[in-house]
Amino acid sequence: MAKHYLVTGGTGFLGAALVKRLLADGHAVRVLDNNSRGAPRRLADVEGAYEMVVADVRDSDAVTAAAKGVDGILHLAAVNGTEFFYSKPELVLDVAVRGMLAVLDACRRNDIADMVVASSSEVYQTPPVVPTDESAPLSVPDVLNPRYSYGGGKIASELLAVNYGRTGFDRMTIFRPHNVYGPDMGWEHVLPQFALRAAKAVAEQPEGTIEFPILGDGCQTRAFVHIDDFTDGLAKVVERGEHQNIYHIGTPEETTIAECARLVVRSFGRDVVIQPSEAPAGETSRRCPDITKLKTLGYAPRISLEEGLPSLVEWYAANAHLAPKAA
Template identity: 65%
Template sequence: MKHYLVTGGSGFIGAALVQRLVRDGHRVRVLDDNSRGHTGRLSGVLDDVEFVQGDIRDAAAVRGAVRGVDGVLHLAAVNGTRHFYEKPEVVLDVGVRGMLNVLDACRADGVGDLVVASSSEAYQTPPQVPTPEDVPLVVPDVLNPRYSYGGSKLISELLAVNWGRSGFDRVAIFRPHNVYGPDMGWEHVIPEFSRRAVGAITGHPAGPVPFPIQGDGRQTRAFVHIDDAVDGIVTVIDRGEHLGIYHIGNPEEVSIADLARRTVACLGREAQVIPGPAAPGGTDRRSPDISRLTALGYAPRIPLSAGLPGVVEWYAERARADAARIGQAAE
């Protein structure tokens, strides 16, 4: 058993990883400022972890958190498409300064095992689908704030790989692809679709439910349930090679229009999908080639048909509760 630091450990993926590591018997320290996470995600294991409240951009805080651990699992980042457009400077600051602080702290304290979370956003529009790990990483337009997150992950990969060439026993990188599950925040497509579905159903108690979307709906994504994603991350932690890069996901593709229809169907209704203008900087198709990770023993277990209904209902319950509170406040 090892002693790990998980940065961003109260975030959506980070907290799920912490839960798993504790269940597997590891000692875990968490560094997070709870700006987007919360310790409620660590319910059931919070007494078993050492929680350090701190900003990943604070070099002293990172140095203190790294001291004495066997390995660092670096997940701290500002995710969520809305944030990419609204505060790109924060996205970049957290991503790049945070990565440098982690690398400095690991070297200063002789921590030789580092696993870094990147993202499929690092390669944006892939030249082939399913997409392997060795495609070019690109920022198509530096003037588009949409690419602040992908740019920060591209830089983080460059830093991790090149600093990792010396002074580390193992540096590995994983790129999650469209992870979904309960309590991931509202700034992602499945939570957003769930909330919009509740509102549309409320406004249209009979017949097909009008459901506007961005773009023509033919764009595809491949979603991976949080439980499968954590299995993949743990596979990288346990078996990933030095300077290895691994896609984590489920290659099952779904169009955005079909996702909208499935989301509404989870709530017992039929959607009338209404195409709209596409968001600038979007990608038409994305699905990971996970053969490099499956070679290490990973296999996703939860198809979208099995994982989506419970997740949609989780968000729908909270959307209904929010609407009820707003209605009561207006009375």
């Protein structure tokens, strides 16, 4: 059945993909974003098919007004990107907590009983078991380390969503994305930074093996899920996710950071020598989701990292001029 959704953070990487999927599935969509990190260009191909509200998700009155008349809120607005965790931890936390409260207020004021909330794999930091299912304990290992501003903010968001969601909601569902990647995903993440670094190195050194510096020894692993697979998983959560349930969205395909660097450089047809360095404090050595629960909703990721990475590399090589000066 077609519904009317408000998507917060709808010009972000994940949000824009969700907006386009919802429209393709026949739903009506209203987007709320202040475009501080989102980019309206991500929705250029569906311009005119959705409503746009330019507002800060922390503005409770603005969110309440934007939610008027919708059937549900899909809350994705956040300040993501590892660089920001270290450089702007206060902002990261402020958007997480005030934004979640504003969305909850909007649901209560508009009698909206359907809410889906974006969390993150960062809530685990160093999970006790890998692959990790949704029951693993959440933790902030060191409150003095600004890196945990994001994971801590997401833990607070989950607590608020779950406990407010106990009354007045027919359905309150949380999803935890695990390392989603694709073209135009932002500038503060490892794969775009690798792509830009590789493009620059190839331009400066037209022949021979590329020496490629990375943070850490390269043995850290992640399970990168392509944006198309992620969006399919999120659509399953929006359509079939159960009340007071949490779902991982990702892939069980685990890859080392060193191998990611090699794949990026190989996309330019070049060989590479990895140059390791000291890892930043708080770096998680291994992260991979158990997606058994989401599979029960019909989810099955299809795109391997080797298949999905070239389009990301091509986009960043062609659009390096769009990068903010700080990236």
